[in-house]
Amino acid sequence: MSANSALAGKKALVTGVDHGGIGQGIALELARQGAAVVCHYPYSDEGAAAAVAQIQAAGGTAAAVQGDFTQSADVCAQVVDAAASCLGGLNVLVNNAGLTETRPLADITPAHFEKLFAINVRSQIFCAQRALACMQEDGGGSVINLASVHTHAGVPDYSVYAATKGAVAALTRHLAVELAPQKVRVNAIAPGLIEVPRYFADIPDYDPTIFEATVPWGRLGAPSDIAHVAAFLASDDADFVTGQTIYVDGGTVAYMSFGAHLDGQDWSSGD
Structure with a gap:
């Protein structure tokens, strides 16, 4: 499935x-760039099976494995073991489950x-x-953790979720230092507003323009925005990058929210 071979091997x-x-x-x-991939899913295999089918149809190597991370830490080991067995080893881990x-x-x-700490923190550890x-x-290898913009600023009702993602950012820094002698890089990606069905489907009368207006770049993110950064962090091009939390958020955390009240800027307008 590789359009290039940046992740071959x-x-x-x-x-x-x-x-x-x-x-x-x-x-x-990752598969498009040449990696062999195992897709983990917790309950429904719809997304994992679709990804595997698409990768295999394009000539890539992929498999799916199930595991409910709320059950115990042992499930994490079982999932990793299954992935390594399928692929004949493992040198990239993307801790995306959340x-x-x-x-x-x-x-x-x-x-x-x-429940939130079991899925968002314990599974990553x-x-x-x-x-x-x-x-x-x-x-050696690369561990890529998914953090969040919630590690940087507060929103009502997100306290436990934000605490888990703050833990992920701290975990990333500490493991990067601990594992550097073993040539294992550890980084995190902190997504901003990413338009995915699971998140926005539950919002009554969802209107993307309302959310776009809060993002300096003027649009919502897409999974591909995160995927490109993950592929870089997995690649040898990122050999000197470790211990970082990279915000992929269209400038969301860089912006002082009170500024909108001062200048009336609608970021989605492009003006």
């Missing part, structure tokens, strides 16, 4: 591959807290732990 596991989502976009882009649930502080429960042995056998 890369063996990648992408977790959380949903239909039309960021994970599916990343899996397809859950966005919002609740005001008064409504947060231990179950809500534990224990998938990376298991993948490390594979990467050491291969002489």
Whole structure:
């Protein structure tokens, strides 16, 4: 499936591959650039199966593996082992699996807290732990974690979700330092407003222009915007890049929100 061979020889596991989502976009882009890819899914295999079919139809190597990360850390090891078995090793891990649930502080429960941390943080730690042995056998590798713009600024009702993504950013920095002697690079991507069905489908009377007006670049992001950065971080071109959280958000976190009240700027207008 490769339009180029930048990722030839890369063996990648992408977790959380949903239909039309960021994970599916990343899996397809890695394969397009020559990587062999295993797509993990937690429940429905719709997105993973579609990605695998598309990759295989184009002559690439791909497989799907199921695992519910809310169950235990052992599931993470099982998913990584299955991926490594399918590919004959593993040198790229994309920790994309994540859950966005919002609740005001008064409504947060231990179950809500534990579920978000299990998927958004625990899975990243224990998938990376298991993948490390594979990467050491291969002489190194790349771990790519998915963080969020919520690590940078606050929004009501996102406190637990933001806490998980803040943990991801901290985890990324620390593992980058710890694993550098083993030639394993660790970076994170922090997406901004990315238009994916899973997120926007639940918004009543969804109007993309309302969200576009909040983004300095004047549009919402697409999974491909994240996928291109992930492919770079997986490649040898990023050999000197580690410990970074890269914001892919059209300038969202760079903008001081009170500025809109001062100049009346509608970022989607292009004026």
